[in-house]
Amino acid sequence: MKDHSSDFRHRRRRSSHTNTPNNNDLVYIRFSLPVDDLPLDIDESTLRLMIKNHSPHLLHTHQTDLISLKIYQLIEPYGRILVDTRTVPLDEIYPSSRWIEFDVSQAVENWKSGASNLGLEIHCAGCDGMGVHIVHDTSAYSDSPELSPVLNVNTKHRPRKTDCTKENHRCCRHTMDVVFKDLKGYEFIIQPKNFDAGYCRGKCPPRYNPANNHAILQSLVWKHDKTKATRPCCAPSKLMELEVLHVDENDHSKLKVSTWSDMRVLECACSYNVLLNNNHGLCGA
Numbered sequence: 001m002k003d004h005s006s007d008f009r010h011r012r013r014r015s016s017h018t019n020t021p022n023n024n025d026l027v028y029i030r031f032s033l034p035v036d037d038l039p040l041d042i043d044e045s046t047l048r049l050m051i052k053n054h055s056p057h058l059l060h061t062h063q064t065d066l067i068s069l070k071i072y073q074l075i076e077p078y079g080r081i082l083v084d085t086r087t088v089p090l091d092e093i094y095p096s097s098r099w100i101e102f103d104v105s106q107a108v109e110n111w112k113s114g115a116s117n118l119g120l121e122i123h124c125a126g127c128d129g130m131g132v133h134i135v136h137d138t139s140a141y142s143d144s145p146e147l148s149p150v151l152n153v154n155t156k157h158r159p160r161k162t163d164c165t166k167e168n169h170r171c172c173r174h175t176m177d178v179v180f181k182d183l184k185g186y187e188f189i190i191q192p193k194n195f196d197a198g199y200c201r202g203k204c205p206p207r208y209n210p211a212n213n214h215a216i217l218q219s220l221v222w223k224h225d226k227t228k229a230t231r232p233c234c235a236p237s238k239l240m241e242l243e244v245l246h247v248d249e250n251d252h253s254k255l256k257v258s259t260w261s262d263m264r265v266l267e268c269a270c271s272y273n274v275l276l277n278n279n280h281g282l283c284g285a
Helices: 056-062 105-112 213-224
Strands: 007-009 026-029 042-053 066-075 079-089 097-103 120-125 132-134 150-155 172-174 177-179 189-191 194-196 199-201 233-248 251-271
Touching (some): 042 105, 079 097, 194 251
Antiparallel strands (some): 042 097, 042 132, 042 150, 066 079, 066 120, 177 194, 233 251
């Protein structure tokens, strides 16, 4: 959670609020955020909403209209703060649906700073009359949970103890920015758009940043007699998973959140790696 472009999502619990009968213009949602676990440096927080059409026959009547969506942070005792607003042409939603993204960084920062998390209020002016609704748990229309609102919190990079510096050419963690849309076969990923995967590279002199006691012994044996052992290699010593929001492979009309293990290198160390094994002491250099 505290690493560059780490992307954690919180499906909110079923809301305790109910909408006014036959009125889908106003929706309340709340994400249960672990405030104490939020990183110190938040780069961006975005809310993704699915807007759907449930009355396609109204297209010809309202096709030139605009819908206005406003996101408010609810505050004590009965107030609210405007967080973000979007205006969307109605014909961009028909014939079916559209994901819309909002910047809710202000609300997340306020919650992190101690404000009570009373949730968000979404006002979609005139949506009900134009046959449009926001997908949410208490919607009168049957929608898949995969289409429910999603909160993405992206964090800034924070220095790690094995990050490379200008002066350090020994085993350390380098930055490797991955942009999914540029990689063949990964175009189906919606979030994160990019992230710092990192990689390990650098020399491993004897006793330097060993991954374990065996790595110390191996480095000393290698130094004494290079025919008896290989030089330890610079390799990941700590990895972290990555959560990705992507199109469901079984139903392309739905989205899905998957957790991919060992996707981000957090720290590096000198250890034996059979894939890099060589007798020239060049691994990781």
